[in-house]
Amino acid sequence: MKILKPVLIVLGVLIVLTLVVGLIQPTHFSYEKTKLIEAPRQVVFEQINNLKNWENWGPWDDYDSTLQVTYGEVYEGVGGTYNWTGDPKNSGSGTITLNYSSMDSLCFDLDFGGEGGGIGWFKLEDAEGGGTNTTWGMAFDVPYPFNAFTIFSAGAMEKNIMDMFELGLSDMKKYCESNASPRGNLAVQEIDFPGRTYLTIRKEVNFTEENAISGFLGQSFGAIMQAMGPAGVQMAGHPTGLYYSYDVETGTTDMAAAVPVENGANVSGNGIQVVEIPAGKALLIEYYGDYNGIGAAHEAMDAYIAKNGLTQGTPVIEEYVTDPGQEPDTSKWLTRVYYPIAQ
Structure with a gap:
């Protein structure tokens, strides 16, 4: 019992100190x-x-x-x-x-x-x-x-x-x-877009799903090119993505995989449609880098349009110039980003 009393005193002091320090800390x-x-x-x-x-x-x-x-x-x-x-x-x-x-x-x-x-x-x-x-x-x-x-x-x-x-x-x-465009400085160019004809497959894609956009583009490009062969239609440019809307709140984009062809070319089946993008004023950024960083180009476009009081048209165009299968260095991948300007 003589030992217990000092132990209880020490324990009581520690409890009091803890309570006091807790008030300070x-x-x-x-x-x-x-x-x-x-x-x-x-x-x-x-x-x-x-x-x-x-x-x-x-x-x-x-x-x-x-x-x-x-x-x-x-x-x-x-x-x-x-x-x-x-x-x-x-x-x-x-x-x-x-x-x-x-x-x-x-x-x-x-x-x-x-x-x-x-x-x-x-x-x-x-x-x-x-x-x-x-x-x-x-x-x-x-x-x-x-x-x-x-x-x-x-x-x-x-x-x-x-x-x-x-x-x-x-x-x-x-x-x-x-990954922020290793080449160039995302300079915006005002150009005259020449107008193009595309064979397209259009779909609403949930871009929150991993590889959803790249998967849709790859599958659709393959389907379009497979249909072009028997029809004797040749590609007249680079594979392209057309973006009609991009909704961050819903995580969806209304987009089309597009293969440029000569005017008048026509291919049917597999949900393929011909789309004509008319000539007109447009903005262009030549973006170099991995596709994961291409949002920087779109942000630069939005800022330029707002600063200069322009009105954006549709669709937004991404032209995939470099074939990743032929060029492993992502810093050399060139994507041309076009924003049509409404007149």
């Missing part, structure tokens, strides 16, 4: 870091809005080589989910769920697998002189009185989080800058 912790990425906002946005693209820059493998990642049925935009499982003493397990997405910011919920939760965010701002100021942030709460114990761990916790932000943003910067 914060319960809310918030961290963020900003880095300039020399790439258009659209390029950066594509890397954060599609959770599968996080593999291009995410720093987590550097911390935990056992990390395993899976994705939900939706992995792009609001409702997208990302699940991870790793070393219980390191990464643990958890889920990221996107709850807000716009060209200015993206927010997500963090669930640390029964060990608490928090929120995360990215903020994108056009930088003076070009590029995108990209901010990565995270916040969470430690309830009273457990927050008292953060007096010992807060410093190390902040360092670990900020180091993670630095590594991830640095890798994102490298990836985005290497």
Whole structure:
């Protein structure tokens, strides 16, 4: 009993100290870091809005080589989910769920697998002189009185989080800058579009599905060219995509795979239709790079049209000049992007 009394006194003192320190220590912790990425906002946005693209820059493998990642049925935009499982003493397990997405910011919920939760965010701002100021942030709460114990761990916790932000943003910067049109500067040219005749297959495509657009184009180009042979029709240009609409909210695009042919050529069957794009004023960007970064060209077009008070016509045209099967270097892939201008 003589020993028990001092133990109870010490225990009582520790409890009181914990309660007092808990009153002093914060319960809310918030961290963020900003880095300039020399790439258009659209390029950066594509890397954060599609959770599968996080593999291009995410720093987590550097911390935990056992990390395993899976994705939900939706992995792009609001409702997208990302699940991870790793070393219980390191990464643990958890889920990221996107709850807000716009060209200015993206927010997500963090669930640390029964060990608490928090929120995360990215903020994108056009930088003076070009590029995108990209901010990565995270916040969470430690309830009273457990927050008292953060007096010992807060410093190390902040360092670990900020180091993670630095590594991830640095890798994102490298990836985005290497995929933001390595050649040229996305200069917009005002041209006279000569007008063209296309054999097309048109469809509404859900672009949130992996490889949906490329899959549709590849299959449709094959079907059109297969039908051209027996009809004796020759290609008169490069394979092309025609985009009549692109709805971010629904995740769909009304588009057509198009093969240019001489005027008057006609092929029937397989849902193929002849489309005439008339001659007229248009804007042109010659984009070099992987198709995943082509959004930068469209963003540049939108900005040019708004700045100069122009009215965009339809359809938007992507002309795929370089055959990826013949040129493995993505930096040499040329896509001509045309925006018709309504007169």
